[in-house]
Amino acid sequence: MNRPTGTGQTIGRQEPTFEAALLGTSFNAQDPGRRPDLIVQANDVGDVIAAVKRARDEGLKIGICSGGHSWAQNHIRNGGMMLDLSRLNSIAINEADGTAIIGPGCLAGELNEALAKRRLFFPVAHAYTVGMGGFLLQGGFGWNSRTNGLACQNVIGIDVVLADGTLVHANEQENSELLWAARGAGPGFFGVVVRFHLNLHPRPKFVGLKLQVFRIRHLEEIMAWADRVGPDVSPSVEFQLVFNRKATGIFSHGLEVMAPVLTDSWRAARDAVAFIDQSPLRSKASLALPLMPISLNMMMKTGEKTLFLPNTRWTADSMWMNDPIDPLLPALRQIADSQPAAPSHALWLNWNPPASRPDMAFSLEARTYLALYGGLRGKAATPADESWATDHMRALQTHSVGIQLADENLGRRPMPFMAPDNLARLDTLRARFDPEGRFNPYMGRP
Ligand SMILES: Cc1cc2nc3c(=O)[nH]c(=O)nc-3n(C[C@H](O)[C@H](O)[C@H](O)COP(=O)(O)OP(=O)(O)OC[C@H]3O[C@@H](n4cnc5c(N)ncnc54)[C@H](O)[C@@H]3O)c2cc1C
Known part of the structure; x- marks a missing residue:
């Protein structure tokens, strides 16, 4: 993915800069094979208005790109206009x-x-x-x-x-x-x-990270423990498990128990992550670090140097689930056994949402979240590597209540992402505000 340079242009498909301008918008280094007819790189709001009017007059559909991090490269579609908003970054x-x-x-x-x-x-x-x-x-x-x-x-x-x-x-x-x-x-x-x-x-006055790393052979017992303690974990802790073939510190197939914590004091953070040291599995950890202060900026940058590498061909897929973890353990073992080399990884997140939220389109979430990020670099990937994320999520589909749009894979695996009533209301609003279907619909939906 390239950051915008210079003044934005309108670039037709036949122009030599078209390919780089299009694929350069995407964090995912996959070439989706789809091509719009033209790219409009907006410099300001006036350019956006002019582009939308042009699309209306010429009967073009519009795909929109801001930061280009859609795993599915949703903004790159066949035909129509791709509107690049990356310069609107004030x-x-x-x-x-x-x-x-x-x-x-x-x-x-x-x-x-x-x-x-x-x-x-x-x-x-x-x-x-x-x-x-x-x-x-x-x-x-x-x-x-x-x-x-x-x-x-x-x-x-x-x-x-x-x-x-x-x-x-x-x-x-x-x-x-x-x-x-x-x-x-x-x-x-x-x-x-x-x-x-x-x-x-x-x-928050204190930001820190608590980390333990286990060999992958402990997967089942760690996941069962995490699922059990999750509901009682403080909302200030982002309690998650990540498994990959190059786990931090052990550089081999492992499971990272990670707990970033954002509070107003070191003491509050220490209390909030104490459950990790109190785990009966603690002695099995290959690496156990104390709670470390770390800036958010550092954590945000480190993630992209370890797990979410750029210049990688990604397929992400996800599921929300309320089911207890035990019946899923054999499937999770298969996910681990078949996972491609790092940076491919699986993420289990303790979510446990509040009992209610304000009325809004967002309306589907569950107790826990599982996402697979298949990240391939170089040419050695097998077809099984290519479809690892999609195939395993499909296999687990009956345990899921739907997917998160953050890690959507709707083109390959359309699944619910909103409560039915909310989706119906959204469709009604779309018909009212965009009667001619100017803006691309969800992938996987007509
Ligand atoms: C490395 C990485 C880390 C991530 N971490 C998180 C995370 O911590 N939490 C989380 O929730 N998600 C996360 N995501 C998912 C991310 O939030 C989504 O992919 C999101 O769509 C990215 O926004 P973007 O502007 O970069 O993407 P884009 O690809 O530019 O946008 C995605 C789609 O949103 C629509 N869109 C974008 N901008 C506009 C606009 N201005 N007006 C109308 N429609 C628009 C378009 O349909 C577009 O195709 C992550 C993704 C990656 C690749």
Whole structure:
């Protein structure tokens, strides 16, 4: 993925710079084989309005790209216009009222750095280079989201260019149905968001990481323990298990028990992660580190140097589940046994959401989350490696209540991602605001 350089252009498919401009928008180094007819690299809101009007006049469908981190490369479709918003990356922070207005092309890490200087906080994505545009629209499982809510719950307004080229503002009072949709519609949103208005939080005073690493032979007992203790883990802890063939510290097939923690004191953090040292399995750890203070910035950058490497061909897939883990253990063992080389990895996340959330498009989540990230580098991958994430998620499908749009794989494996009533309302709004279907629908849906 390339950061935008120079003034944005409109680039037709026959032009020599087209391929690099298109594929350079994508974090995923896979070539999806799809090609739009033209790329419009917007420099400002005026360019976005002009592009949408051109698409309307010429009958073109529109695919939108902010940070290009859609694993499925949702913005790259056959035919029509690809609208690149990466240059709309402004950040304006209002310290007095604890709000910010950002462009969709602003990166998670950039916003986090700007806020850190002012001791303010937003639940940005976990990796530095994720675009805020797509992240906010799909829900946004950000840092401290179990405490501060999903990122989309902290969007208090949007400025959006609709299918007819008009620019409107939406908040809780004005055009509120657009804000409702923007909180969770993700890659099925039916307008171009050119500015997000965000509610900010005081910055947690302590950020740390607790880490234990086990050999993969302990997988079943660790997963069963994690599933058992998960519901009682403090919301300030992002309790997760990651298994990969090059686990931290042991550089071989292992399982990392990771617990980033964001609190207001070292003491509170220590208490919140104490359950890890109290585990009966502790003595089996190959590596057990004490709670370490670490900056969020460092964690965001480290993730992209270890697990989420760029220049990698990725296939991600995911599932939400309420089922207890025990019946899934044989399938998890198969996932581990067949997992391709690092950076491919599996993530189990203790989510345990609150009993209710505000009414918004986002409406599907569950007790735990499982995601597979098949990351291939070089040419040695086998067909089984290529389809590892999709095949194993398909095999586990009956245990799942649906998928997360953050790690969607809808083109290959369409699955529920929203409560049925919310999806029906979203479809009604789409028919009203985008009657001609100007904006691409979800992949896997007509
Ligand atoms: C390395 C990595 C780490 C990640 N970490 C997290 C994480 O911690 N938490 C999490 O929740 N997700 C995470 N994700 C998933 C990520 O949030 C989604 O892929 C999100 O869509 C990325 O936003 P983007 O702007 O970079 O992507 P894009 O690919 O640009 O956008 C995805 C889709 O959203 C729509 N869209 C984007 N911008 C706009 C806009 N301005 N107006 C209208 N529609 C728009 C388009 O349909 C577009 O195809 C991660 C992804 C990667 C690759």
